[in-house]
Amino acid sequence: MAAFQLLADSGATKAEWCLVQGKKQKIFFTTGISPYLMNTEQMVKMLNKELKPAIKKETISAIHYYGTGCGNPENVKSIRKALKEVFPTAKKVDVDTDIMGAARAVCGSSKGIACILGTGSNACYFNGKRIAKSSPGLGYILGDEGSGAFMGRKVIQHFLYNTFEGDLMTKFEQKFKTDRLEILDKVYRQPLPNKYMASFALFLSENRGHYMIENIIEDSFNDFFFNHIYKFKESWLYPVNFVGGVAFAFKDVLKELCNSYGLQLGRIMKNPMEGLVEYHR
Template sequence: MSIILIADSGSTKAEWCLLNGKTKKTFITQGLSPYFLSSRQIQDILETELKPKMKNIQPDTIFFYGTGCSNPANKKHVQQAIKNTFGKATIKVDHDLLGAAKALCGDKKGIACILGTGSNSCYYNGKTIVKNSPGLGFILGDEGSGAYLGKKVVQYYLYKTFDADLMDRFNAKFNTTDIEILDAVYKKPLPNRYLATFTSFLVENRGHYMIENIIEDAFNDFFFHHVYKYSESWKMPINFVGSVAYGFRDVLKEMCAAYELQLGQVIKRPMDGLIRYHSK
């Protein structure tokens, strides 16, 4: 029986599942984003973080769904790193958005949205992505994502827009300075991951009007710039996957109701859906 390795990789972490007959084992490594890591760095992560956990089991087929892999150059970049690590396997590299669509919709039509460290969306026809509202990354886009929400938290803090209570809570939680924040964003690697860590402040302070405004504004931006761009949004379910979507699923439910849209699935991680899809 064929041994299958499935990967779903965002910017922050990658989840892997090894399917060997009826046995399945899952592993976590850091995210493998070709925007931030060279092919050599990706290979090093596979060699040091993944292969030891697999205990010398060699997959026959690898399905890798990763952030940034809609770009042909990035796709080749990742494929080469995987091939150098698992030379004998048949390797299929696709965008994480297609993985999300397969996990959320299976073989059915629908709108699939990712709200994690980054954000993206598409109209999926049951087989492939037909329409995709451009994802511009955390500097120009990523509306509704962890990086986008975290950026708003940092702005409110640095501009001293938060009231005294929230300023005190922020200082107690993060114990940082303006200089440290700016250095991390502008001088250190992986600023999108860094910004996304501030999303936890929103989770812990739900109910405060400033916190609720940040969350609602971020998701309104996502709906306006992306979900609204699909004429299919008013005809079929809007599905979401990702830690941010799952953590704020109550807000998504309210927004879909307000916009007269049909809310579909909201799941934290796509792996269970990808296992079902590739086990057929």
Template sequence: MSVQLIADSGSTNCEWVLLKNGRRKNILTSGISPYFMTGDQVVQLLHDQLMPKLKVQVDQVHFYGTGLGNPGNEALVKLALKQVLKGAKINIHTDLLAAARALCGTSKGIACILGTGSNSCFYNGKKIVKNSPGLGFILGDEGSGAYLGKKVVQYYLYNTFDEDLRARFDARFETNGKEILESVYRKPLPNRYLAGFTKFLAENRGHYMVENIIEDGLNDFFFNHLYKYRESWTHPIHFIGSVAFGFKDVLQELCNSYELELGKVLQTPLDGLVAFHKNA
């Protein structure tokens, strides 16, 4: 039986699973983001953080990660893995395919990502055949953590929150308008910064303003993306990501109102990917 290595990488962390003789070993390293790392940096990370924990010859690698729909990024990561994991067959996949395989396996369905960013596709059981285009967190990313966090910040800066919620916000984040604007417009990774405010929504469920932000933000995802797939009415709609997992009840309500079938809702794809590759 071949030894497989499966990776699910974001820009912060990368989770690896080594499959050998039906047994599973989990390994955690820093994230591998080809937008922010050179090939040499990826090689160094693999040597320092992955290889000391592997200690076996790997036959096949399935690496899923962000930014890998870009051919240049794909080539960078593939070359780095080849240099370190010599002799292994290297397969590079996008995070959207990771979601589709983890959620749908070999069945047809709509697979959605609602995490820091958002994305969706129709998956035919083998490959992604339709993808609603994402516009990034400034123009799009409806339903994502960045999108919902931006709404929280707007409510705060426009003084839309009532006194109670404003006091809760001040106590939770200890920030001000100047700091927020500086972080959004001048500091790196503003999408991640904005997504950090989504936890305020999770911690204050039940307040009508909080519920409105969540429902409106997720409804924008349904309207702008899921509505564009005619398959949405004939196949289950699956979700993955921290936002989807945290607000599963709202997704169920929206599916009911749109007369759609809610499928699986997972926090991360790794267990689903392990099951997919074991069966494959």
């Protein structure tokens, strides 16, 4: 029986898996693996329940896993152990960070800047083999400039401070049907406040053209450029690439900003899997 490679791109809430053999590939989705919230036993249980039945009896020879929390060696050890237990035929099991996955997806084996703009944000300079420089990710409370959570927080602020003009206030109220008490409870008391805040970023893509909406988008990306991309001198030497739903949704703004800053725009991908399949083939 022919052997397959298994590629994974995992966030805390959702994971995308791709079974690859030559030019053949199959995509699967499971619950995300957050090594800070799941132990090895829980990972094994989830994988056996959600992924193993989809893989069926295919022989997995190698696994390339990229995910959240993989900058921590203990987390890497836990994920690798779980994968080896579920797929004992895999002779090679590589576990790496989500930013490495993004870098390999958009840069391949070339030098470049790789940025993640999704629920959170991150950036690095990739020298074609490894991440040579990275910008510290401070999370949704202190950082995540340009991310869905960052933009969503701006939308919430504009609503709660009554900054939005009348037409936008009405649209917000009709769409979200929420109020100050519910928002504060979700942000300060309920789990996954970053995901909750990121859900409001959709309001921006649905109301393009209004100057207040465009200002929020542009200001958010400007903060990301200034705090992350500007920190690498290589940003003016190599292409600047982006991965993530937020980057893909507002790629026109990213293109304009790169032009105005004299940066060479590289690839913009909604998710890294397509690029990872190319890289590992």
